Ligand SMILES: Nc1ncnc2c1ncn2[C@@H]1O[C@H](COP(=O)(O)OP(=O)(O)O)[C@@H](O)[C@H]1O
């Protein structure tokens with residue numbers, strides 16, 4: 104299962120019941136359209152992923168009345184956003200940091216019109232990050248829009264925004280299982296950041312249970328990945344965590360017998376000052392998150 108992601112519940116059953124035509128990955132859509140300007144030194148052109156899980160949804164016309172007029176004018180196309188939910192039912196695991204780096208990857212590296220939704224009802228730190236960056240004079244990529252909670256209905260909001268963006272990254276927060284659930288009902292991909300500690304691993308099971316329930320209501324394919332973050336290779340923790348996630352003892356895994364491995368990404372996000380100090384800045388060095396997204400997009 105390593106690096107492959109786990110299709111969440113209901114997907115296979117739905118596929119049998121109502122086969123859907125092959126769908127485009129946003130990178131494909133993007134490649135079929137005009138190439139974006141290379142914005143930063145680290146920008147790399149998108150490559151057609153191997154063995155990409157095919158994704159899509161209904162294509163609708165871009166709403167001319169959108170309040171993101173500049174963005175819409177710049178793209179003036181119809182999109183069907185690839186929706187990435189960054190979630191884990193626990194605070195402080197690295198969701199907001201991951202959501203920002205992933206959003207920057209889609210906006211700057213892939214050049215897609217990207218929406219970062221701060222759906223954390225408690226702390227709204229993804230939106231604060233944006234406010235601080237703006238106040239401190241950082242240039243926010245023109246194709247990156249950041250919006251914050253409250254949303255009356257997050258699933259409906261995501262649905263409404265799909266046609267305007269190539270990618271939507273949702274920071275689902277850690278405090279509300281309901282919000283997390285609703286966001287996953289619209290997700291194409293779920294990314295669960297987890298630090299290599301026992302207390303965080305324990306929360307993974309509840310997170311996956313909730314995600315499975317939500318996936319059963321998702322009309323698309325949704326694939327889940329666990330990503331080890333804050334890994335300090337000077338300790339034995341990352342190695343131990345990896346073993347426990349990939350070869351769980353009964354009761355500590357997923358699946359009907361709770362003994363199946365978690366879908367752990369190969370790419371590890373290390374515990375670096377770079378990430379600790381990134382809040383309120385627009386990092387130009389996405390490093391490990393770039394590798395992570397390439398790995399997941401190729402899976
Ligand atoms: N890879 C990392 N290495 C070191 N510190 C990190 C890393 N990712 C996040 N952090 C730090 O961990 C804390 C919690 O991160 P945050 O992204 O706010 O988590 P969450 O949104 O899940 O509450 C913050 O202080 C952040 O700077």
Ligand SMILES: [Mg+2]
Pocket residue numbers: 195198199200223226228229274276
């Ligand atoms: Mg947060």
